[in-house]
Amino acid sequence: MDWSGEGVIVSVRKHGENSVIIDAFTPDRGRHAGVVRGGASRKMASTLQPGSQVQLEWRARLEEHLGSYRVEPLESRSDMFGDRVRLSALSAICSMVCFAFPERMELAGLYKSTTHLMDVLNADGDWRPLYALWELQVLEEMGFGLDLASCAVTGGTQELAFVSPRTGRAVSRGAAGEWVDKLLPLPDFLRNGFDMASDGDVLDGLRTTGHFMHSWLAPALGDRPIPDARGRLMTRLERGENAKV
Numbered sequence: 632m633d634w635s636g637e638g639v640i641v642s643v644r645k646h647g648e649n650s651v652i653i654d655a656f657t658p659d660r661g662r663h664a665g666v667v668r669g670g671a672s673r674k675m676a677s678t679l680q681p682g683s684q685v686q687l688e689w690r691a692r693l694e695e696h697l698g699s700y701r702v703e704p705l706e707s708r709s710d711m712f713g714d715r716v717r718l719s720a721l722s723a724i725c726s727m728v729c730f731a732f733p734e735r736m737e738l739a740g741l742y743k744s745t746t747h748l749m750d751v752l753n754a755d756g757d758w759r760p761l762y763a764l765w766e767l768q769v770l771e772e773m774g775f776g777l778d779l780a781s782c783a784v785t786g787g788t789q790e791l792a793f794v795s796p797r798t799g800r801a802v803s804r805g806a807a808g809e810w811v812d813k814l815l816p817l818p819d820f821l822r823n824g825f826d827m828a829s830d831g832d833v834l835d836g837l838r839t840t841g842h843f844m845h846s847w848l849a850p851a852l853g854d855r856p857i858p859d860a861r862g863r864l865m866t867r868l869e870r871g872e873n874a875k876v
Contacts, residue, residue, distance in 0.1 A: 632698070633690040634660070637705060639746055640683045641725040645671060653679060653700060655687055656728050656745060661736040665689050665700035678704045681725040682711075682749055708753040716873040717752055719864045720762060724748065726858035727766070731773055731848060741772050759868070760820050760828040763836035767821060770840060775799070775847045777839075779822045782806055793817050794839055796846070815839040834868060841865070 638657035646652045651670035656662050665687075670679050678685065684706040691698030711717035724745065732738060748765050752758040770776055776799075781788050783800035793802040793814035801822070802814055816839055818832035819825065828836070844857055867873075 632692070632694045632696075633688065635686070635688045636660070638663070638685060638687050639749065640679060640681055640685060641728045642681060643670075643679050651675075651679060652697070653702070654729055655685065655700070656732070656742060657687070658739050658742040659737055661738050661742075662728060662732045662734050663689065664734065665691075665698045667700050667702055670702075675702075677707065677709075678702060680707065680709075682708045682721050682753075684708065684746070708749055710753045711755070714755070714873065716864075716867050717755065717758070719860070719867050720752055720758060721749065722860040723858070723864040724752075724762070724765070726860040727769065730855070730858050731769055731852070738772060741768060744768055757827060759830065759833040760826055760836070763821060763828075763833050763840060764824060764826070766837065766840040766844070770843055770848060773848060773851075775843060775851070777801075777843065779817065791817055791822060796842055799843060799847075815842055830868070830871070834865075837865060837868070 636657055636659060638655035640653050641656050642654040643651050646666055649671050650666050650668050652664055652666055654662055654664050667679060669675060686703040686705055688701040689698050711721060744765055748758060748761050751761055777794060778800045782791060782803040783795055783798060784806035785803060787803055790804040791801040792804040793807050794817045795802055796815050801817055807814055816835035818828060818835045820828035820832055821836040849855060849857055
């Protein structure tokens with residue numbers, strides 16, 4: 632069995648003396664692991680970095696085997712390497728891909744949005760709202776999408792400002808009533824898919840997506856904890872590190 636195509640490396644771990652196992656996220660085959668012979672060498676270190684875009688050739692005797700990769704560099708995405716916050720975001724993205732995405736399941740839409748997010752991150756564009764929208768898409772693609780189109784109480788579509796932590800449905804400002812302190816925030820950008828938002832709105836959006844990752848997604852994946860890398864990113868954003876002005 633063999634195939635070739637491009638992908639983005641999302642994890643690297645040592646395998647034996649001189650090899651590594653990489654997880655690559657690909658457009659057609661989803662998250663797909665394989666051994667890179669000699670991958671632990673200094674020569675390969677710059678290529679085999681999480682976030683690197685690579686050309687892949689995978690071979691195995693049987694499709695269900697781990698198999699081996701031949702890897703050629705396409706884009707390193709190394710412009711962010713001197714920025715702690717952007718590196719923290721990259722680590723969160725890669726960790727969430729490994730945590731949530733099933734192996735060898737085609738996720739073409741998520742591949743496109745993931746690589747776009749990494750490109751914006753590398754260019755130091757306004758990646759924060761894109762990251763929150765990406766988490767919302769991850770929930771959707773994994774079968775835990777939120778219903779943000781209309782109010783769960785009134786059915787209306789105006790002044791949707793909250794999300795029910797139990798049902799994942801939007802709630803309007805007027806219908807929140809006495810439950811307002813128990814509802815999650817719903818910033819406009821998260822509902823409308825805008826790629827611009829204030830830092831406060833981004834944090835509100837991430838608190839909401841984070842709630843459903845912890846309460847819906849993680850239990851479905853065997854109650855494994857959400858990766859620490861996401862928590863570290865949240866801490867940096869809450870501190871206002873490198874905030875956009």
